[in-house]
Every structure is written in C-alpha cells, then in structure tokens.
Amino acid sequence: MAQVEGRANETESAVKNAWQMKAMDANRYATKKTIAQGMLDIALLTANASQLKYILQVGEQHQFYKLMLILISLSIVMQLLVGILFVAIGSLNINKQQDQTAAIILNDIILVVVFVISVVNVIISGFGIEYSSQPLKLIDQHAKVP
Numbered sequence: 001m002a003q004v005e006g007r008a009n010e011t012e013s014a015v016k017n018a019w020q021m022k023a024m025d026a027n028r029y030a031t032k033k034t035i036a037q038g039m040l041d042i043a044l045l046t047a048n049a050s051q052l053k054y055i056l057q058v059g060e061q062h063q064f065y066k067l068m069l070i071l072i073s074l075s076i077v078m079q080l081l082v083g084i085l086f087v088a089i090g091s092l093n094i095n096k097q098q099d100q101t102a103a104i105i106l107n108d109i110i111l112v113v114v115f116v117i118s119v120v121n122v123i124i125s126g127f128g129i130e131y132s133s134q135p136l137k138l139i140d141q142h143a144k145v146p
Contacts, residue, residue, distance in 0.1 A: 026094060030103070031090060034086050035090070037086065045083075048072055048075050048076050048124075049076070051072050051124065052069075052073070055072060072124060074120055075120045075121055078113055078116060078120070082114060085106055085109060088106060092106075
C-alpha cells in the first residue's frame with residue numbers, strides 16, 4: 001500500500017513538473033518572440049533612417065519633400081515607442097497573473113502601433129524614394145547658371 005501511495009505522489013509530482021515546464025516554455029516563447037520583433041523593428045528603423053537621409057540630401061527638390069519628411073519622422077518616432085514597449089513587455093513574467101494582464105494590454109497596444117507603422121511605410125513607398133544606379137547629384141543653388 002505504501003508503494004502505491006509513493007508512486008501516486010511521484011506521478012503527481014511529475015505532472016506538476018510537466019505543467020511548470022509548459023508554463024516556463026510559454027514565457028520563453030514570449031521572450032523570444034519579443035526579441036525577434038525587436039530585431040525586425042531595428043531593420044525597419046535602419047531603412048527609415050536611410051530614407052530620411054535621402055530626403056534630407058535631396059531637399060525640396062523632391063516632389064513630396066514635406067510629406068515624406070513628416071511620414072518618415074512619424075514612422076521613426078512610432079518605432080522608438082514600440083521599442084520602449086518591447087523593453088517593458090520583455091521584462092514581464094507571463095507566469096504571474098498580474099503580469100499576464102499587463103502583457104496582454106501591452107501586446108495589443110504594440111499590435112496597433114505596428115499596424116499604423118506598416119500603413120505609414122506603405123504610404124512612404126507609394127510616394128517613392130526613387131533609387132537609381134546613378135549617384136545622387138545635388139544642384140548647388142548658389143552656383144551661377146551660364
């Protein structure tokens with residue numbers, strides 16, 4: 001009889017450990033997901049910085065200079081906001097009930113902001129940063145025309 005109780009306790013302990021491992025795996029998955037999203041955000045931030053540099057070099061000669069400058073700047077600011085939210089959500093432990101609620105709210109906010117960033121970047125692409133095989137030539141506005 002004692003052996004049966006001992007095996008029952010071992011089985012119960014094994015089930016409890018398996019459940020705890022699943023909970024830890026969920027937290028680990030969420031952390032890895034946040035890191036991967038952060039890396040993608042860094043890639044988009046780099047692309048936007050390059051687009052901003054191009055727009056600033058071309059200046060008002062670009063047909064949509066002001067619009068592009070505003071949209072690219074807006075995208076960069078929102079990406080920085082998402083980066084800050086990623087740091088906040090990455091510090092949460094989803095195995096704790098109160099952290100789960102905060103993580104769900106932050107995750108929803110991040111989702112909405114990332115969607116808006118995507119729409120803004122589609123608009124940026126639509127108004128075009130034209131890349132060519134020719135090097136960029138800036139016209140010196142102070143140069144005398146012969």
